[in-house]
Amino acid sequence: MNAETTAWWSDAPAGDHRQRLAPPVPLRLWHPAAEESEEFSCAYLDGRCAAPHVHEEWQFAVAAEPSTITLGAYRRYSAQPNDVTVVQPYEVHTEGGVSGEPRRWLVLYVAEAVVDRVHQDRARGVPRFGCPVISDPHSSQVLFELLQCSMSGNLDSSEFTVRVLEWLRHLFRNHALGMATPPEGRRIRAPVERARSYLQAHPTEPLPLADLVDLLGVTTSHLVRSFSRSVGLPPKSYHAQIRLARARRLLAQGKPATWVAYECGFADQSHLSRRFREYYGLTPGAFQTYYKTQKLSIDIVQPSGAHNGLGFSAA
Numbered sequence: 001m002n003a004e005t006t007a008w009w010s011d012a013p014a015g016d017h018r019q020r021l022a023p024p025v026p027l028r029l030w031h032p033a034a035e036e037s038e039e040f041s042c043a044y045l046d047g048r049c050a051a052p053h054v055h056e057e058w059q060f061a062v063a064a065e066p067s068t069i070t071l072g073a074y075r076r077y078s079a080q081p082n083d084v085t086v087v088q089p090y091e092v093h094t095e096g097g098v099s100g101e102p103r104r105w106l107v108l109y110v111a112e113a114v115v116d117r118v119h120q121d122r123a124r125g126v127p128r129f130g131c132p133v134i135s136d137p138h139s140s141q142v143l144f145e146l147l148q149c150s151m152s153g154n155l156d157s158s159e160f161t162v163r164v165l166e167w168l169r170h171l172f173r174n175h176a177l178g179m180a181t182p183p184e185g186r187r188i189r190a191p192v193e194r195a196r197s198y199l200q201a202h203p204t205e206p207l208p209l210a211d212l213v214d215l216l217g218v219t220t221s222h223l224v225r226s227f228s229r230s231v232g233l234p235p236k237s238y239h240a241q242i243r244l245a246r247a248r249r250l251l252a253q254g255k256p257a258t259w260v261a262y263e264c265g266f267a268d269q270s271h272l273s274r275r276f277r278e279y280y281g282l283t284p285g286a287f288q289t290y291y292k293t294q295k296l297s298i299d300i301v302q303p304s305g306a307h308n309g310l311g312f313s314a315a
Contacts, residue, residue, distance in 0.1 A: 029252070029291060032150040032164075033157035038253055039111035040164060042147055045095055047102050051279070052092045052232050054241045056249055057109040059087040060171070061095065062144045064104035070094045071132055072232035081144075082137040084171065086129055090200050090242065092232035106147040108164065118168050127176045134175050142167055191216045191223060192230045199235065203242045204265030209235060244279055247272060252291055257284040 028044040041057070052070075061069075063079045070076045071093050078098075079085050087093045089112055097103040119127060146163055149155040155163075195216055199207065212235060213220050228234045233241065247264045251257065261272035273283050280287065 030151060031252070032147075032155070032160045037161065039114050040161070041109045041252065042150060043105075043107040043109070044147075044151065045103055045105040045107060050094055052094050052241075053279075054090050054092055054238070054245050055087070055109060056089055056242075056245050057111050058089060058115055059085075059093075059107060059109055060143065060168075061085045061087075061105050061107040062140050062147075063095075064106065064144075065101075066098050067103055067105065068096045068098060069132065070096065070232075073229055075132075077131070077133045079133050080135075082135060082140050084134045084136055084140050084143060086132050086134065088126070090196070090245075092238065092241070106144055108143065108147060110164075110168065114165075115168070115172075118165065118172060127172055129175060130177050134171070136171075136175065139167065139171055139174075191218050192227050195223065195227055195235060196231060196238070199239045199242060203239070203246055204263065206265065207239060240275070244275065247276060247284070248280070248287070251284050251288050254288065257288075260284065 028046070030042050031038065031040070032042050033040050061079075062084060063081055065081060067079045068076055069079050069085050069087075071087065071091060073092075077085075085095075095103050095105050095107075115127065146155070146160070146167065150160050195212060198212070198215065209220060209224075213223055216223065224234050227238070231238055243264045243266070247260050247266075250260045250263060255263075257272060258269045261267075261269045264272065266272040266275065269284075276282075276284050276287070282290075
């Protein structure tokens, strides 16, 4: 049986008074193949736009209606129901609606290890795409229906795994442009890329900005300005997002909050609780409870698009 939850995101920065006034933004999660593997997870995003965030996994998504997706600070793309969007691990992004309309997305998260196995070519680098929005009505329809059936409980774990792996092979075979050189294989890299790689490699360690500046040999103002412009968040905020992404994954796996706090570099469980609630709107314990037990009724209604008429209920 699929496990689901409802979490709440805010579109206002931490500490902003608007966060207390903004309507909650639901994030509904479930494990589609918990009996088989924890390498897949899924989400239904509904409501207002979330704050910029990252995931440890690859993200493949389909918008239920015309939408937008923003990568980094400035790269904004239109996404139609006939499209599949692709976001690499640790890439800052935000899914949204059009002209302030609510967002409605179905999302598949895939562990990097799965993508490695599908490609069987890790030595050459990571897969890359010419654009994060892929126009492919067939792939979009298949993914939409796959996630729809999974959430409604009409697809068991083994069948989901077989079908999603087949879908991934099709997508990479038809749309991947080749392999991007992994960061560790480059002799000379810009400070921003070096900083991002370092933060990703040290997610649990306290990292004063001064130490990062000394490591890279640049000024603080240059690093913060260039990092924010390129990545989409300042270095400290980006590092915090990496920690929260890892904490969410471990909590979803049922790990104790005390252990997760230590593993993800928080001072203690209270520190984790504050940060987790600040961003997701509920405590780690409540998150785990909902993730394991909640069954939520969902009905996607589209005014137009490839998936018009498709709806589902997980109740």
